[in-house]
Amino acid sequence: MLRTWTAIASTAAVLAFAAPVLAQDGAETSGSDKVNQVIVYGDDPCPASTGDEITVCARKPEGERYRIPAPLRGVDRPTSEAWSNKVLAYETVGRFGTNSCSPVGAGGFTGCTQQMINKARAERENGTDVRFGDLIQKEREKRLSTIDATAAEEQVSVEAEERAYEARKKAADAAAAGQAAGTTAP
Template sequence: MELDAMLRTWTATASALAVLAFATPALAQGSSSDASNGNERVNQVIVYGDDPCPASAGDEITVCARKPESERYRIPEPLRGIDRPTSEAWSNKVMAYETVGRFGTDSCSPVGAGGFTGCTQAMIQRARAERANGTDVKFGELIQKEREKRLSTIDATAADEQASVEVEERAYEARRKAQDAAAQGTTKAP
């Protein structure tokens, strides 16, 4: 009897995990920059030499990073072979000694209960450090500059539009007063 209940529980848990495993990629696809910025799409392009940058269309922001023509067919800089020094700095060795004896929760250690829990955080911190110190194109900064450029033109466009609306309103009021005066003049004449 207990075995049957355990099998049902295990089956329900396995099916729930399977549903989550297949649903996660679909959720990840929707969480691009479209979700964080409304309906705006960002097209990131690297152009070489004097190649033209593709024009933006509609709500799409096109950000071009220009590199010299000599870089067109080369291996990207982050992937090129980097000669590493054969000797390691003493400070790096000392950093390794600081982690000796660290185990347990959030330690990213194979020792102790919950030692694995810090590995994801360590991986995220390494990735952030690589991104911050990377020599590759920083599209985030280029996108922000493009947004600021677009937002700077919105105020001028809005002011022009407001001025034209006010001119139209004054002309409409003048026509309406003239029509009212004409209508009162025709009713007083008889």
């Protein structure tokens, strides 16, 4: 009986933690714009943006069209490692304890997160892959630069329509006042 209650309690705990994740599946991504990320080769045209969709094109040389992407072409080659990196690896052989990211010593696990962050930062800075985030930001800035001009044109047309409406309203009021004056006269 105790085993059944334990199973029910653990299942309820798992579902309680999974509910917020399930609720987020239909959530919008950052911004209301849809982003279409396309890699084009050589002189191929970039598809045009439509409506709320931003099309971002990364252009690569024609010779790269049928090749394996650069990040997947055998990155880990021990022969291409610099000698200074090998020396740094030898310097950390005896390190253990706090902030060392080793299974030995008290607090040896504490340096693993920082080591992982440093490695990810180095990969991102030295990566040769396309940076779609930068391309998307540039496309958004280009779209935002035209908004002010479009808004100014729209404002001018709205003000012209308002002046025309006011003129028609004054003319209609004057005509109604003239008719009212003509019917009330003896």
